[in-house]
Amino acid sequence: MPVSRARASAVVRGACPHDCPDTCAWQVTVEDGVAVRLAGDPDHPFTRGTLCAKVNHFLDRVYSPDRILHPLRRAGSKGEGKFERVTWDEALDGVADALRRIIETDGATAILPYSYYGTQGLIQATGMDRRFFARLGASRLERNVCTAAARAGIAVTMGNRPGMLPEDIVHSRFIILWGTNTIVTNLHLWPFIREAREAGATLVVIDPVKTRTATAANWHLRPMPGTDAALALGMMHVIVAEHLYDADYVARHTVGFDRLRARLAEYPSERVAQITGLDAAEIIRLARAYATTRPAVIRPLVGMEHRTHGAMAFRTIACLPALVGAWRDRGGGLLHMTHRLHFQALNAAAVEMPELQQPGVRAINMVQLGRVLTDPDLRPPIRALIVYNSNPAAIAPNQNLVLQGLRRDDLFTVVLEQFLTDTARHADYVLPVTTQVEHWDLNWSWGHTYLTLNRPAIAPCGEALPNSEIFRRLAQRMGFHDPCYRETDEEMIRKALDSRHPYLHGITFERIMQDGWASLSLPEDYRPFADGGFATPSGKVEFYAESVAAQGLDPLPAYVPARESPAGDPVLAARYPLALIAAKSGLHFLNSTYVNLPRHRRAEGEPLLDLHPEDAASRGIRDGARVRVFNDRGSVEVRARIGDRVRSGVVAMPSGWWASLSPGGSSANALTSDGISDLGGGGDFHDTLVEVEQQHWTAARGSP
Ligand SMILES: Nc1nc2c(c(=O)[nH]1)N[C@H]1C(S)=C(S)[C@@H](COP(=O)(O)OP(=O)(O)OC[C@H]3O[C@@H](n4cnc5c(=O)[nH]c(N)nc54)[C@H](O)[C@@H]3O)O[C@H]1N2
Ligand SMILES: Nc1nc2c(c(=O)[nH]1)N[C@H]1C(S)=C(S)[C@@H](COP(=O)(O)OP(=O)(O)OC[C@H]3O[C@@H](n4cnc5c(=O)[nH]c(N)nc54)[C@H](O)[C@@H]3O)O[C@H]1N2
Ligand SMILES: [Mo]
Numbered sequence: 001m002p003v004s005r006a007r008a009s010a011v012v013r014g015a016c017p018h019d020c021p022d023t024c025a026w027q028v029t030v031e032d033g034v035a036v037r038l039a040g041d042p043d044h045p046f047t048r049g050t051l052c053a054k055v056n057h058f059l060d061r062v063y064s065p066d067r068i069l070h071p072l073r074r075a076g077s078k079g080e081g082k083f084e085r086v087t088w089d090e091a092l093d094g095v096a097d098a099l100r101r102i103i104e105t106d107g108a109t110a111i112l113p114y115s116y117y118g119t120q121g122l123i124q125a126t127g128m129d130r131r132f133f134a135r136l137g138a139s140r141l142e143r144n145v146c147t148a149a150a151r152a153g154i155a156v157t158m159g160n161r162p163g164m165l166p167e168d169i170v171h172s173r174f175i176i177l178w179g180t181n182t183i184v185t186n187l188h189l190w191p192f193i194r195e196a197r198e199a200g201a202t203l204v205v206i207d208p209v210k211t212r213t214a215t216a217a218n219w220h221l222r223p224m225p226g227t228d229a230a231l232a233l234g235m236m237h238v239i240v241a242e243h244l245y246d247a248d249y250v251a252r253h254t255v256g257f258d259r260l261r262a263r264l265a266e267y268p269s270e271r272v273a274q275i276t277g278l279d280a281a282e283i284i285r286l287a288r289a290y291a292t293t294r295p296a297v298i299r300p301l302v303g304m305e306h307r308t309h310g311a312m313a314f315r316t317i318a319c320l321p322a323l324v325g326a327w328r329d330r331g332g333g334l335l336h337m338t339h340r341l342h343f344q345a346l347n348a349a350a351v352e353m354p355e356l357q358q359p360g361v362r363a364i365n366m367v368q369l370g371r372v373l374t375d376p377d378l379r380p381p382i383r384a385l386i387v388y389n390s391n392p393a394a395i396a397p398n399q400n401l402v403l404q405g406l407r408r409d410d411l412f413t414v415v416l417e418q419f420l421t422d423t424a425r426h427a428d429y430v431l432p433v434t435t436q437v438e439h440w441d442l443n444w445s446w447g448h449t450y451l452t453l454n455r456p457a458i459a460p461c462g463e464a465l466p467n468s469e470i471f472r473r474l475a476q477r478m479g480f481h482d483p484c485y486r487e488t489d490e491e492m493i494r495k496a497l498d499s500r501h502p503y504l505h506g507i508t509f510e511r512i513m514q515d516g517w518a519s520l521s522l523p524e525d526y527r528p529f530a531d532g533g534f535a536t537p538s539g540k541v542e543f544y545a546e547s548v549a550a551q552g553l554d555p556l557p558a559y560v561p562a563r564e565s566p567a568g569d570p571v572l573a574a575r576y577p578l579a580l581i582a583a584k585s586g587l588h589f590l591n592s593t594y595v596n597l598p599r600h601r602r603a604e605g606e607p608l609l610d611l612h613p614e615d616a617a618s619r620g621i622r623d624g625a626r627v628r629v630f631n632d633r634g635s636v637e638v639r640a641r642i643g644d645r646v647r648s649g650v651v652a653m654p655s656g657w658w659a660s661l662s663p664g665g666s667s668a669n670a671l672t673s674d675g676i677s678d679l680g681g682g683g684d685f686h687d688t689l690v691e692v693e694q695q696h697w698t699a700a701r702g703s704p
Contacts, residue, residue, distance in 0.1 A: 008032055012457035013041070013516030016055050017124070017436040018590045019117035019146070021166075021301070021337070021447020022188040024051055025517045026058075028437055028457035035059055035437050035458050044517060045167070046448045052187050053587045053603065060597055062435050062461065066419055069462025072430040078407045081425040088463065088473075091429050096477035098412045098428070099136070099384060106380040108137035109362055114369065116143060118389035118593065119467070121441025121454060122496055123489050125389055127351045128471040134356035135480050139382070140363040144681040145395070147337065147446075150305040152680030153314030154336060156545045157557075158322070159535025162340045164297060164333040165526050166448050170195045171331025174293035176204045178317060179228065179304030181211040185584055186301065186447060196331075202293065204286070206231070207303075209581055209610070209652050210645045221286065222647055223276040225579045226307050226687060229316040230559035231283065234272030236323055237264040238287035245291065246325025253532035254322050256544025256556070263556045275559060277647065291324045295332035303583050306686040308562040311679035315545075316557035322541035327529040342444035342451060345503035345520055350495040353484060367683040368674050370398045373405025384412040388433070388467055393422035394592035394658050397685040398674035399666060400634045403659070416467055419596055422658050432464040439466035440489035442496055449520045453493070453512040468492075553678065562687040564673055569689075576631045576689035578615065581646075582655040582668035583686070589656045596661060607662060609638045610645040610652040611692065619692060626663075626695035629653070631688070634671050637664030637695055651692060 009031045016024040025041035038058050042049035051058075061067075071091035076082025086094070102110050113133045117125055133140075142148075151160065169175065169192045182189055197203055197218075205217040206228065214220040223231050239245050240261055250257050269280035276283070290296055298320060304313050318334055326332035364372055364382075369392050373382055385406075396402050406413065406426035415427040424430050438461065441454040460466075465473075468489050475485035487495075494509050505521040512518050536542050549555035561567035565579070584591070586604050594600040609629055611621065621627055623642040628635055629651070638653060646652050657667035672685035 012455055014436060014454040014457060015121065015441065015443035015452035015517070016051070017119040017121060017441065017443065017454070018055070018593070019120050020590060021186045021445065022046065022052070023120070023443055023445035023447065023450070023452060024055065024188065025450070025452050026051065030457050033458060035062060038437070041516065044450065045519070046188050046450060048188070048191065054590050054594055054600065057597075057599055060599055061418070061594070062437055064419070064597060066596065067461060068417060068420060068424070068430055068432040069464060070432060071463065074428045078409060079403070079426045081420065083430060091431060092473055092477055095414055095429055096474060099478065102383045102412065106383050109139045110380040110383040111136065111138040112364060112372070112382045112385050113138055113141050114366060114385055114387045114390060114392060115141070116145060116366070116390040118391070119436060119441070121443045122346065122348060122351055123441045123492055124439060124467045126348070127492055128468040128475070128485070129388065130352045131356055131484060132471040132475050132480070134353070134358070135475070136478065137358050137361060140357070140361055142363050142365045142681055145366050145683055146302055147305070148680035149310035149677035149682030150300065150302060150314045150336070150680075153305070153311030154318045154334070156311070156315045156542065156548050156679070157318035158334070158529070158541050160340065161528060161535045162336070162338055163528065164331070164335040165522070166335060166338065167192055168331050168526070169193055169297055169299070169335060170199070171329070172196050172295050172297040173201045173331070174204070174290060174296040175201055176206060176290065176298045177213060177217070178206045178298055178300045180299060180301035181207070181213045181303065181583070181585070183212045183216060184587055189447065202289065208647065208650050209583070211585065221278060221282060223278055224647070225581060225650060226309070226562045226565060227276040227559065228304055228313045229309065229557060230267065230272050230275040231278070232316045232320060233264060233267040233557060233559060234269055234276070234283045235287040235290060235320065236260070237267045237272070238269065238284050239291045239323060240264055242288070244288065245323045249325035249328065250323065253529070253534070254541040254543055255538050256542060259556060260319070260543035263558070290320070294326070295329035296324065296326045297332055297335050299335045301336070303686070305677065306683055308568070308675060308677060308684045308687050309560045310677040310682055310684065312558060312560065319541065319543055319557055327527065330525060330527055333529065337446040338449055339444060339446040341449055341503060341520055341522070345451070345499060345501045346444065346496045347499035348496060350498070351492045365676065365681050367397065367676060367681070369396045370401025370405055370674060373408065373411065374401055382411065384414070386414045387423055388416035391421045391423045391592045393426065394595070394656065394667060395669065397669055397672040397683055398633055399659060399669040401674070416470055418464075421592070421596070422660050425660070431470055432462060433470070434460045434464045434466045438464065439468070440493065442493045449522060450517050451507065451512065451520060452517040455513075548679070563675060563684070564687045564689045573689055576691045577649070578651045578690050578692060579649060580629070580671060580688045580690045581650065581652045581686055582672060582688070583652070584656065585652070585654045586656055589654075592656045592658060595656055595658050601661070607638050607654050607657050607667065608641040609692065611640050611642050612644070612646050612648040612650070613642055614648045615651070615692070616640065616642045619694065621692065621694050627692050628695045629671060629690050629692050631671055631690045634666055635664070636662070636666050636668060636670050640692070651690065
């Protein structure tokens with residue numbers, strides 16, 4: 001970059017686009033059209049002037065020499081990664097022609113959009129794309145890979161209204177981080193927790209893995225994976241038996257207490273200790289401390305839901321705050337997600353236009369992409385896959401099946417990307433997209449209550465275009481001439497803000513243009529259920545839920561062993577005795593994003609398998625040895641790290657790694673289960689059994 005004396009310098013406000021609860025407000029310093037600095041907004045109450053290990057280097061991403069800057073067309077075999085540069089007209093005409101041909105032969109439902117929240121704003125994630133695919137009549141995608149099971153489970157117990165507000169955790173005096181790794185995944189909540197601890201709060205972490213967050217807690221309980229419902233029932237057993245529950249709150253704001261009490265008889269501490277692998281005394285101590293310290297908050301997030309009975313785990317845990325009357329207090333209750341407040345406030349339907357959706361179109365669950373692409377009986381089969389905001393080759397379970405599907409010669413694949421991900425390598429066309437500093441967006445949050453406007457700070461790099469513009473142009477080529485396919489991003493943002501909802505009181509386009517962000521207009525003392533008012537069919541917390549009884553599910557909270565577990569499938573467990581957790585333990589990765597950037601990958605080192613000393617000894621595995629982790633779905637080669645990060649019977653490794661950048665050419669999701677959770681259609685990828693053996697390296701792979 002040439003250095004001149006009189007630089008035109010400006011600071012442009014924006015939002016971090018990542019699928020993360022923190023949704024930071026950032027400020028980009030631009031000099032002569034180049035973004036030279038990106039920093040957290042010091043005035044934003046949640047960002048507090050700091051970003052994270054990943055996003056501090058966001059500009060590495062923007063100006064990476066590996067960015068895709070021009071449309072590409074496949075020039076080799078599927079997945080070979082050979083492409084030739086084409087013009088936008090050639091690329092979009094090529095895509096439109098292919099889609100038309102497929103619609104003629106197999107119908108529009110042979111086309112499947114596949115997207116998640118690689119960028120999370122209203123405009124670039126759920127705008128023109130939704131309008132385009134609805135009008136096209138493509139198969140609908142059930143976007144269930146994250147939060148679906150948790151939300152469905154919580155809704156059974158208390159309805160789907162948001163619970164406690166994140167910042168109110170400063171008032172809490174007993175904090176349970178239940179299956180969430182806050183320091184890694186939700187860093188900006190940590191200062192509020194620290195404030196509570198400085199005022200005397202106790203911090204408990206419940207996680208089978210000794211995470212960074214568990215290490216920082218006062219008390220770490222390490223149940224066997226997938227046994228949290230039993231633990232919660234064990235706590236309730238103690239609380240009820242010792243009359244530590246809030247009888248008045250229970251009487252006024254819950255239904256089914258007597259039936260719950262009967263169910264609790266099945267969960268005495270000794271049995272719960274057996275199921276969870278915890279000490280009975282520890283379970284009793286936790287139950288007493290939780291029931292007698294106020295205000296008490298339970299903070300789960302996502303990790304625990306990725307299980308066969310993930311929804312039931314959340315449904316069961318969500319009973320606890322009502323039982324002890326924690327909802328009465330500011331800083332008490334269940335702190336889950338805040339996105340509903342944003343979606344109540346915003347006119348998201350004006351952006352998405354769900355009315356364009358044709359009725360009766362089939363829905364396909366994104367969790368099972370591998371099965372769907374390789375299913376010989378699916379009618380019509382998926383003939384075109386259009387991927388954006390996601391990297392299924394890395395993040396979807398049962399990776400080998402996903403890759404097998406992507407390699408199909410008769411599958412036409414389009415990938416909108418910034419980088420040549422493992423998914424993009426399999427594309428027929430790769431379309432270059434802008435990054436957050438190059439496009440408009442309006443960013444809601446699932447971890448706080450501030451709305452952020454993202455303005456483009458620089459011109460698009462190369463020929464990159466925003467998702468919204470690519471779908472706009474495709475719509476024109478498909479002959480969708482309705483004015484809604486020509487709306488600009490700014491027009492859509494204005495529509496989203498035009499809701500007249502009280503939470504948006506005083507928040508206009510002009511105001512967030514000036515300030516960059518705004519707090520939703522919520523009551524100062526926000527205790528949504530202090531006096532009941534739950535959004536269930538009965539209006540109360542449903543210990544006994546008629547609604548799920550009608551769906552054939554247990555109407556009471558229950559512990560059910562996972563499909564892939566020693567109790568669920570003893571034959572399988574004999575062959576594969578170790579439970580694998582492949583969660584988001586990397587500080588420098590955001591799911592599979594950043595894995596390809598040298599600085600981020602250097603900081604993460606290599607993927608390691610955490611193994612307990614007993615499990616290592618019985619297999620003759622030394623610390624640092626190369627091991628093969630395997631089951632019937634696949635095998636992954638990693639180095640073993642022996643220690644107490646996991647308990648015996650459990651192994652852990654990071655998710656997110658691209659197979660192509662991993663030793664041995666596959667990553668954690670080559671092992672994971674692609675089953676569906678009990679409710680909500682979520683994935684069950686943490687209920688995965690594996691075996692581990694010392695790796696014997698062949699000459700071709702290199703020496704140990
Ligand atoms: N640095 C970083 N931050 C991120 C992300 C990232 O990839 N990297 N991803 C973002 C996204 S998309 C999400 S959804 C959030 C997720 O945020 P979290 O839910 O906090 O993260 P996870 O890693 O999914 O799971 C959290 C913990 O659940 C534990 N766990 C697994 N199974 C069980 C169980 O059966 N019982 C209990 N008690 N615990 C269990 C895991 O060991 C893990 O430590 O993080 C977001 N933030
Ligand atoms: N084993 C295991 N698997 C998991 C999880 C786990 O804990 N363990 N977590 C699951 C969870 S909770 C989630 S949310 C999913 C996440 O899965 P994904 O949503 O697929 O997340 P990423 O891997 O970050 O992929 C996002 C992609 O979007 C691209 N992108 C970024 N901005 C834009 C844009 O503006 N336009 C377009 N077109 N692309 C853009 C990025 O370059 C990146 O390749 O993974 C799931 N998979
Ligand atoms: Mo997620």
